[in-house]
Amino acid sequence: MKSHLLDFLRRESGQRRAPMLVAMVLSGLAEGLVIVLANVGANSASEGLTLTRSVLLTVYLIGLTTWVVSLRRALKQSFTASEQALERVKTRLATRLLQADLLYVERQAASGRFSLLSQDTRLVADAVMRGLYCLQSLALFAASSVYMLWKDPVAFGLVALVFVLAIPKLMHNYQQATAETRLSAEREGRFFALFGDLVRGFKEVKLHRPRSDALQAELVERARAAHAPRHHIHRRTVDDLQFSNGIFYVLLAALVFLLPEIWSSRGDTVEQTLTTVLSLMGPLTxxxxxxxxxxxxxxxxAGLYALEAEIDAAAQDCEAEDDSDPQASDTPTFERLALQGVSFHYTDDAGDVTFCSGPHDLEIRRGELVFIVGGNGSGKSTLLKLLTGLYAPVTGELLLDGQIVDADARQDWRELFSIVFTDFHLFERLHGLDNVDPREVKRWLAVMGLAHKTRFRNGRFTQTSLSTGQRKRLAFIVxxxxxxxxxxxDEVAADQDPEFRRRFYRELLPGLRERGTTVIVVSHDDAYFDCADRLIRLQDGRIVA
Structure with a gap:
């Protein structure tokens, strides 16, 4: 039977499986030899240190050394192989994710798909170690069985019968457990997706008791569906343990009570056979x-590779970005940016359109201060994602100074923008700004009224656990x-005090325009609309004025 786990180590770690597996099997055989020699030596304990017992002791020490060295080597190799494999997979996933489509990332993050990555990788690392110990146990079982065949063929025949009966049943349950674990993981993903909806919509849920009850019922149903396969797995695990242990105890009864009655000459070997049989219970358990x-x-x-395949499918323009020159877009410039007939639409799981944005015909000129306004749900955020190239248009073109921006040039287009989304994220370090002047950061902290709240040291801000408005100011600085x-x-002025809001519209934004920066502001503050060169009004996903 093919092992995806061993194949994973071979493909991802770059290390050969054979030396690791041989070392683990050798350690099991050596441990079995040690146990056998201890039993043989115990039978002649009263003879003193004879030549034969000296030879036994020497071989015993050689076997003990072999066991320690081979086990140590196998475990070290397994640690290295598993960590290298996981490091390579996680690095590849992160790299490909950066090339993936934003819409895919938004949907998967909302469903909790990425949250299982950490759990799965640690499970794989732990399983490699346990799997090697399992292999060692089988080698120990084989070594003890060979000794039993030499000392007591009849008892060996009974043990072999037990082995023939137990292993097929265990392997059948193993295959079932693998399939049911995958099913449980899929259902658990659906549970966490709904749980995420509960967290994001908690206010709405708390205000409506019927909605709360219905949501609770569906969560209970999804949780029960996710754990049902695991209950089956656990029940079979208990059954396997009872079966493997129970059949051994039946074997012991046959060896101790029945065989001496059938073969009276076997009475002298019962105690030694019993010791050997008991030593076999540990490996099988x-x-x-x-x-x-x-x-x-x-x-x-299987889940890790499935996730990687999904991310690869979502990385629509990765080859073009990989081939682009990272230095070519260090100092991008333009005179006019335009959307020409650009549209986009969201779809549900069934493929039905849930919201349409556009078609948009829009031109932004260098040095403008433009306000985008509209009610909640009018499509402002979607328009920003289209304008910045984060969403690929379903129809229409992006134009840079009249030239069409194709997939090869989309990353260069993105390099034109810095943005503070309404759902922005503050990273703990200023990634990509390794040579930033600390004095410039200090100046901006003073301008934004944050000098008493946080400082900039060693490439990061000392404090980011601030109020929502203060965090927006920090994101603005970045x-x-x-x-x-x-x-x-995008709504940076929201959650700010009136005085800062006045400074933001009357001083900061005009200052940015004066230094040549093109500024696009999403705002609901109609008292400050006069600050803009132009107002772009959205309604139901369309530019209406």
């Missing part, structure tokens, strides 16, 4: 208890430090 974890790891590996030709500010 370890094998039975490890299989469920290996099944979960197999499903986790946008200014990036010094792009176009600065987009």
């Amino acid at each position: 370890a094998f039975a208890t490890t299989l469920p974890m290996l099944a979960r790891a197999e499903a986790a590996v 946008a200014m430090l990036r010094d792009k030709p176009v600065c987009i500010l």
Whole structure:
């Protein structure tokens, strides 16, 4: 049977599986040899340190050394292989995700798809270790069985019968557990997607009892559906343990009570056979208890590769971005940016359109201060994502100084913009601004009234746990430090005190325009609309004025 876990290590770690597996098998055989020699030596304990016992002791020490060295090597190799494999996969996922389509990332983040990544990677790392111990247990089982075949063929035949009966059942349950683990993971993703909806819409849910009750009922249903396969897995695990242990105890009864009655000459060997049989229970029990974890790891590996395939499919323009020159867009410039017949639409899981934006015909001239206004749900955020190239238009073209911007040039287009979205994220470091002047940061902190709240040290702000309005000011500073030709500010003035709002509209925005920056502001503050060179009004996804 093919192991996805071993194939994962081979493909991703770059290390050969054979040395690791051989070392683990050798450690199991060596441990079995040590146990056998200890039993043989115990039978002649009263003879003193004879030549034969000295040879046994020497071989025992060689076997012990072999066990320690091979086990140590196998475990070190497994640690290295699993961590290298996971490091490579996570790095590749992160790299490809940066090339993926924004709409895909938004949908997957909302569904909680990415939240399982950490859990799956740790599960794989733990399973590699447990799997190697399982392999060692099987090697120990084989070594002890060979010793039993030599000492007591009849008892060996009974043990072999137990093995033939137990292993197929365990492997069948293992295959079922792998399939059910994948099913459970899919259903758990649906549960967390709805749970995310609950968190994001908590205010609405609290205000409406019937909605709360219905949502709770659906959460309970999805949780029960997600855990049902796991209940089956756990029940089979208990059954496997009881089966493997129970059949061994039946074997012990046969060896101790029945065989001496049938073959009276076997009475002298019962005690020694009993000791050997008992030593076999540990490896088989370890094998039975490890299989469920290996099944979960197999499903986790399949999930990681499925996620990577999804991200690859979403990375529509990755090849063009990979081939572009990163230095070519260091100092982008323009005279006119335009959307020509650009439209976009959102769809639900069934493919039905839920919201249309556009078609838009819009031109932004260098050095303008433009306000985008409109009610909630009018499509302002979608227009910004189209304008910045974060959403690929369904129809229409982006134009840079009259030239069509194709997929090859889309990243260069994006480099024109710095933006503070209404749902912005503050990173703890100023990534990509390694040479920023601390004095410039200090000046901006003073301008934005944050000098007493946070400082800039070692490439990061000392304090980001601020109020919503203060965090927006900090995000504004980061946008200014990036010094792009176009600065987009989405509701930055919201959550600010009246005095700062006045300074923002009457002083900061005109100051940006005077230094040559094109400024696009999303705003509801109609008292300050006179600050703009132009007003663009949206309604139901269309520019109406």
